[in-house]
Amino acid sequence: MQQIRTDAHIRQVSRTVRNIRHTPMIPLWAIIGGTAIVALIGAYPYYGTDAYVLSLLGKFLCYAIFALSIDLIWGFTGILSLGQAVYFGIGAYVIALSLKMNYTLTHATRYGHKIPDFMEWNGLTEVPHFMTPLMNKPFAVVCALAVPTLLAFLFGAITFKRHIYGVYCAVITLAEALILQDFIIEYQAYTGGFNGITDYSNYSGKWFLWFILAVTVAFFIIARVLTHSRVGTVLKSVRDNELRAEFMGYNVANYRIFVFCVSAFMAATAGAMYAAWVGLVSFLDTGPVYSIEAVIWTAVGGRGTVVGPFVGAFLVKGAEFFLSGTLAEWWQIIVGGLFIAVVLIMPDGIVGSLAKWARHRRRAISREVLEDSEPNVEACQLDWDAGATPKVQEKTR
Amino acid sequence: MVMQSIITQLLNGFSVVAILVIAALGLAIIFGVAGVINMAHGELIMVGAYTAAVVGKAGGNTFIAMPVAFIVVGLLGLAIERGIIQWIYDRPLETLLATWGVGIILQTVIKLIFGPELYYVGAPKILRGGFHLIGRLPFPWYRLFLIVVAACLMALVFVVIFKTNLGLKVRAVRRNRAISGCLGIDTARVDMLIFCFGSGLAGVAGAVLAPIKSVSTTMGFPYAVDSYMVLVLGGVGNLWGVVAGSGLIGEAETILSFIFNNVIGRLLVFLFIVVIIRIVPRGIFGYSERQ
């Protein structure tokens, strides 16, 4: 029990106390770096002329939010959902439907009906009654965000309450996405089927880009605060050791449901903005392939970090847009290789690996300091007096 | 008349069940025993189907294609295991990502080799046509063949797992990997053989399923998802779970699809599965830990 309290040890303790006391919620480098990136993207309409790049920027931001939503549940809470695109897709379809119906009020179809063209092709002569409320844009926005969140709540309440997650959750969510996709294809009179919904007036100006950017920033700040607050610690503790968390009085299922809903809300927002920005949604945006693709963005960037999804989405999607044109088929092989490489070589992702490296460096330095210092001889003397063998090495192990 | 159509649906259901069993068996081995979440399962089936297409071009038929596909896809599985899976057995959820990558690569490579067009594989001559059950109900021979194949494959897997030395080791490893390793079982070798065997079964599934479906690079994925649903419902790591899961899903889907339509049928089956595993979270025949 005799403890050698070397000066170095005491210094170490006080340094640790200081470090923990003064760790800010959002570190300075993140504020500076974040502002720079936001300025870079936000100012594009002023220094760039390429409309294609502009549209890509908005798209990528939506992808980044989508990846962040996966990171929240997978990276921070350990729930792997392979059907996150369901929430993205519902958000996107609701907005697209609303915009399309509004568009057709002023742009009649070839046969003079004021209904979306895909409805006309399928023999409808007027918009079905259950869809008419969506003509009201604010209501559509509320729907686009609330319906997925509610769905996520139901899903969570059904599965997490019974301790279903891990592989089971992954498989069920995967099937969920596949079924929604089938649904959209089958009921093409209401959803546009294979062709998706296109040809409506979308928002593509700089104002909407700034709006997307603002939402992105807000979500990243929310994610950072959420994951570094007490709730975040609880979520991580649930991920690490569910049993312990339960025996510490946390209702694990409720925390999972909560974060799942937040995540679905983010995904839905991303989907809604995507539909409004791009002017095209298809059944692929709700499918399992898209869901898993987004998982890989998160993995490449670094799951369990807030910046990771952003980096991952921009890098992978960016590479796709640059390379898939010239390499076509080979791009798919690169993506496949990326999946394997991330798992085998860099399971922490880019940002995660960097963070780990920085942490190791910091710890190595503090350990050096500890080892260099002389043990406090007086303390040793005391322990001799107490009749015990001093173990000077022990604390510096 | 109503009676007759119900019987037809039930019988059709049997062949759907057989298809599910055939497709899910390989996965049951890989996922249930080796613990690998093999997302490339559908692509392994697809490669098996392409093998059957090649064998068909060369003048062979399904009977020849089955062993050939077993060997080809088994070797492919071996390569995947040695190259990738062997490093990540301890991270199951990440095997999912890696094998998804493998799946994408397989799809692309096959597309580069065979082109994007669909292939059609004919059923062997003696299995063409059908016979009449009860009155004028037609029942194709090939469906009967599928049921026989499903039963034979089940029997084969049972023999391998319960009657061979390898099977004994497999069961030991499944129950307690660490102890098995300490007792001199080469767990890495067992894992390798199991992955290889499971892949081979997926290949056979592809060869058998090729005549009832046009062969394309994307044909496998729905099978993979269905197989997972079978395992989740039936219980992982128990072969009876495969039968139970396939039986319930196959019949329910056929009948519900008949009453409503395909999509509603699938949706209802999905909800049904969710409800069941809410009641028994580890599946019907799931391995229950000490309670």
Add this chain to the structure above:
Amino acid sequence: MAALLEVKGLTTKASGFTILNNLDFSVDENEIRVLLGPNGAGKTTLICMITGQYKPSAGTIRFAGQDITGWAPDDIFLAGIGRKFQVPNIYETLSVYENVMVCLRSRREVFATLFHRLSGEDKDRIWEILTLIELADKAQYPANALAHGERQWLELGMLVASNPKLLLLDEPTTGMTEDDKHKSVELIRKIGQAHTVLLVEHDMHIVRQIARTVTVLHQGQKLAEGPLGEVMENSMVREVYLGKGKGH
């Protein structure tokens, strides 16, 4: 005075085996009770029952005047029972500091936690505990960087942080070196000054240092109970437990 924990007629059956058989058992407030018994006597099962991990087949468990039979683990915790597992059960990737922080006594609901901020008092309490378990210098380390003994102490510290009325310690010294065990004994004694402790332990050296009252379980039933010295003299106890080469 009513007992803090009172177990009556507790019976557990699992796959045909009766693990606990009509067990009556109680712990008073502010005592350190040691639970002894050979392997398979049902010690860990009893702990699992009390903490709600398994549901009993029959019998009642009363704690601080409430019937907690069949409650969920998190509710039982909120009632005031904390549990230390046999193997260290900590949050591996969280830092030592966060490990303790998560366990601090506070409201556990999602939205209460969402808007919760650590007060200065809370922080002082965390450091106090970290000092108690002598991990203050490693507060920023991820828990998986700790040695085995340190992990056990961390879990003890986490329990203390949650300030339970009753602490269930299931063989907290498993796999420790002699030095570490010694330190654990000190720690448990210190904890015992402010908490009621129920300790499951095999190591008689440790039992001797800690125990005042012991309860011996055998085949799911209470065999003997009383001061350590008395129980040690009990012939039945010697036969079933100490007689089997465990006689220290």
